[in-house]
Amino acid sequence: MRDLAKSMLSFSLAMPLFGMEQMASMLSDGRRMSGALDAVTGMAARELGEEGWLRSLYQLGNCLQNGLVEMGPSLLTPDLFDPGAWARVSSDVAQRSAEAGRVLAEGNGGLAWQELRDKGEVFCLVLDVANLIGVPADPPLPLYELLDRSYALGPFRALWAVEGLGHDYGDSFWEQGVVPSRILSDERTRGLPAKGLLMLHAGIGLSFAQHCLRDAGSREGELRSRVSEILRLCRDSSRPGYLGAAYESLGLVARTFHPDLVSPVDRVLRQIAPDVVGYYWHGVGRAIFFAAINFLPGSDGFIFSMARREAPDEEARRSAVAGAAWAYALVAQRDPRILAELVVRPYGESLAQDAAFANGVAASAIMRQDTTPDAPFLTRFYQHRPADSAVALLWERLVRRPCEEGLERIYPVLKGQQRLDELFRYQDLGALR
Numbered sequence: 024m025r026d027l028a029k030s031m032l033s034f035s036l037a038m039p040l041f042g043m044e045q046m047a048s049m050l051s052d053g054r055r056m057s058g059a060l061d062a063v064t065g066m067a068a069r070e071l072g073e074e075g076w077l078r079s080l081y082q083l084g085n086c087l088q089n090g091l092v093e094m095g096p097s098l099l100t101p102d103l104f105d106p107g108a109w110a111r112v113s114s115d116v117a118q119r120s121a122e123a124g125r126v127l128a129e130g131n132g133g134l135a136w137q138e139l140r141d142k143g144e145v146f147c148l149v150l151d152v153a154n155l156i157g158v159p160a161d162p163p164l165p166l167y168e169l170l171d172r173s174y175a176l177g178p179f180r181a182l183w184a185v186e187g188l189g190h191d192y193g194d195s196f197w198e199q200g201v202v203p204s205r206i207l208s209d210e211r212t213r214g215l216p217a218k219g220l221l222m223l224h225a226g227i228g229l230s231f232a233q234h235c236l237r238d239a240g241s242r243e244g245e246l247r248s249r250v251s252e253i254l255r256l257c258r259d260s261s262r263p264g265y266l267g268a269a270y271e272s273l274g275l276v277a278r279t280f281h282p283d284l285v286s287p288v289d290r291v292l293r294q295i296a297p298d299v300v301g302y303y304w305h306g307v308g309r310a311i312f313f314a315a316i317n318f319l320p321g322s323d324g325f326i327f328s329m330a331r332r333e334a335p336d337e338e339a340r341r342s343a344v345a346g347a348a349w350a351y352a353l354v355a356q357r358d359p360r361i362l363a364e365l366v367v368r369p370y371g372e373s374l375a376q377d378a379a380f381a382n383g384v385a386a387s388a389i390m391r392q393d394t395t396p397d398a399p400f401l402t403r404f405y406q407h408r409p410a411d412s413a414v415a416l417l418w419e420r421l422v423r424r425p426c427e428e429g430l431e432r433i434y435p436v437l438k439g440q441q442r443l444d445e446l447f448r449y450q451d452l453g454a455l456r
Contacts, residue, residue: 116316118321119316119319119321119325120321122322122323123135123320124321125321125369126365129364134364135365138361141354141357141358141361142318145183145354148184148187149183152183152188152191155176156184156188157172162195162199163195164191164192166188166192166211169188169192170215170216170219173185173188174395178397178398178400179400182353182394182395183222185223186222186225187226188226189207189222189223189224189225189227191226191230192206192226193206193226193227193229193230193231193234197230197234202256203230203231203256203259205260207223207224207227207261207262207265208260208261217393218396220265221265221390221393221394221446222268224261224262224265224266224268224269224444225268225269225272225447226272227261227269228257228268228269228271229275231253231256231269231272232253232273232275233276235249235256236253236276236277236280236281241283241284243287243290246288246291247294250273250288250291250292251295254295254296254299257269263441264440264441264443264444265444266444267302267444267445267446267448268444268447270299270303271303271305271309271346271447271448273299273302273303273306274304274307275309276306276310277303277310278307278314279310279314285307285333288303289303289304300338300342301338301342301450302342302444302448303342304334304338304339304346305342305345305349305448306346307330307333307343307346308330308342308343308345308346308349308383309346309347309350311330311333311343311346311347312326312347312351313350314329323351323366324366324370326347326351327344327347327374330344330346331343338449340379341378341379341382341449342448344379344380344383345379345380345386345448345449347383348374348380349387350383350387351366351383352383352388353390355404356391356398356400357400357404359404359405359422360407363414363418363422364409364414367409367414367417367418367422368417371414371417371418371420371421372417374421375420378449380421381420381422381425382452384405384422384426385425385433385452386429386446386447388425388430389429389430389433389434389446390446392434393438404426405422405423405426405427406423407422407423429452433452433453433455437455
């Protein structure tokens, strides 16, 4: 087994570098590159067969590839014509490959694959939610009926489908040439069930941010105007207690579609709306979890180091780490071993140095309970007992106790005070009364 692990590690390190070299040599002839890659892809796909984990991995990769291309050129990092960027990515891939080798050697390769599959399921679900629930091509959208269809997908998928539905609902107004106004805060939506409101607000925030940041430049005056409009739209269409969920999506959109604008938007927010900064960086942290580079096996620890590194100060760092933890925990909730073995065991001591990670995990449990109260896996998730005593102590500190306190004490406070949107930024939840 040790020799196999070493061989697979060497292979995983060599292949990305070989691929980079071949890619660079083909850049000068796009047609030849496209034809060659299509030919190899087709041959490889035929060899995988119709079933099994390799076929599943290929289908997941194809979905991710198509999604990244559709999302726009800003996601196709690094710049294909920047040798320095390729070198940086080669280094990143090599580091993750080394970490993946450690995971494999420890016997956790199956959990790593499951984490990738679950993350990819969420990613592809958001991309394809319109087809899954039958969103009509022409507005107006039957929001109530579509929300029922979203929940019919089951508790795990429903949470993300509702966010996608909120996005599509917001987009349906732009497609009619109408600026969205009070779309979740007037009589049209008064009868919506409370369980759908958090992620519907996150979804409309996605729509507003995507529309207003499209083709945005970094000039301060223009960017200030666009960010101000996003905030105005969120305030206008949000119900009391849900505004922060819409705000948070600005960070998700900026980091995902406009990485060059992450810092400029932060500067604008600090000038015009400092109370939004925490929500913004929580969204950035969520985007980092779903970043293309972090779909590589072995990326678990890098997710949180990226969140720390990209944030400009302590407030932003805690919100970014909480956002990344929030997303990771929500995706991994069906099998607690993923979080326990891939994150808590190797990185728990570091993550326990402040409350950001535990905050994000606790918020994810409250979020799950509020959005999909019938989810059978939530209690099993946080009450998991790792066999290793050291890991069990870390799990107690980072997961079980924060989730129990969050669900038993903090959730009723936030709901009763119409402050559930506080789950979309870092703060000392334990201080809430």
